[in-house]
Amino acid sequence: MPIPAAELEADLRAAFPDAKIVIEDLAGDGDHYRARIVSSAFAGLPRVKQHQLVYAALSGKMGGALHALALETSPAP
Amino acid sequence: MTETAQTDIVSEFIGKTIAENPVTLFMKGTPEQPGCGFSAIVVQILDHLGVDFVGVNVLQSDDLRQGIKAFSDWPTIPQLYVKGEFVGGSDIVREMFQSGELKTLFAEQGMLAA
Numbered sequence: 725m726p727i728p729a730a731e732l733e734a735d736l737r738a739a740f741p742d743a744k745i746v747i748e749d750l751a752g753d754g755d756h757y758r759a760r761i762v763s764s765a766f767a768g769l770p771r772v773k774q775h776q777l778v779y780a781a782l783s784g785k786m787g788g789a790l791h792a793l794a795l796e797t798s799p800a801p
Numbered sequence: 802m803t804e805t806a807q808t809d810i811v812s813e814f815i816g817k818t819i820a821e822n823p824v825t826l827f828m829k830g831t832p833e834q835p836g837c838g839f840s841a842i843v844v845q846i847l848d849h850l851g852v853d854f855v856g857v858n859v860l861q862s863d864d865l866r867q868g869i870k871a872f873s874d875w876p877t878i879p880q881l882y883v884k885g886e887f888v889g890g891s892d893i894v895r896e897m898f899q900s901g902e903l904k905t906l907f908a909e910q911g912m913l914a915a
Contacts, residue, residue, distance in 0.1 A: 771893045772875075779876050787876030792839075795892050 726754030727789050732782070739781030740765050742800070750794070758794040767799040774798075811868035819882040823912060824854035827869045828879040832856040839891040840879040846898045852907050884910060 729747050736745050736759065743763035750756040759778070766774040774797040779786050786793055819825050824847070830836025832844050832854070847854050859866040859878055866878070873880055873887050881888045883906065888894065897903040907913050 771896070772887060772889050775889070775893065776874060784876075787870065792877075796896070 727785060728754060729757065732757060732759070732790075732793075735782050735785070736761060736778070739777070750792075755790065756792040757790070758796070760796045762798050762800055764800040766797050769799075771797070807864055808868065808871075811864050812872050814865070815869055815872045818855070818857060819885045822855040823884055823910065824852055824907075825882040826854050826856050826879055827859055827882070828856050829858070829860050831858055836860060837878070839877070842891050843879045843881060843894050846894060846903070850898075850904060850907060850913065852912055883907070883912075 729749055733745060733747055736743065736747075740761060740763040743761050743765070745762075746760040748758045750758055761778060765777060769777070775795050778795055778797060782790065782793075815827075826832070826840075826843060826847065828835060828837075828840035828843065830840060832848075835841035835844055836858075844856070857865075859869055869878070869880060870876055875887070875890060877890050879891055879894075881890075881894055888906070889897070894903065897906070904913070
């Protein structure tokens with residue numbers, strides 16, 4: 725079940741207000757996205773924890789409504 | 802059997818598997834025949850590095866497929882474990898491979914042929 729990019733971005737924006745977020749719809753089907761997120765929330769965290777924060781922000785959509793979300797996270801430079 | 806008992810059995814199986822095998826990949830399909838592009842990428846990287854690993858096909862059981870997600874607090878497959886520690890899914894494994902971190906990790910664990 726696809727979800728619109730705007731909804732994805734709104735969820736991420738709510739969780740990471742300071743973030744730079746770039747979302748790409750990889751297949752044009754609303755179901756395979758790539759998100760690049762740069763946020764101070766990731767500072768000092770291992771990648772697994774960074775991605776877990778993102779998945780938590782999407783509150784269960786990942787692996788459910790959303791089939792694929794390639795993630796690149798990094799702390800603010 | 803109650804649902805709780807089933808969950809316990811699955812998490813016990815996962816715990817035992819990652820304790821007994823230095824490198825475990827929970828994946829869709831098998832290393833010889835991956836059932837998903839993301840799983841295939843991680844298999845290719847491990848093969849390229851020459852690391853011995855055990856592939857566990859989560860498609861064999863829905864309890865396992867859901868169980869590993871709960872166990873790792875991670876919503877997607879594949880999932881790579883090294884020495885009992887969750888390393889990441891395909892994005893993290895690929896990033897770590899490209900940066901050389903993954904090779905270093907395996908080298909530190911003495912898992913690469915000299």
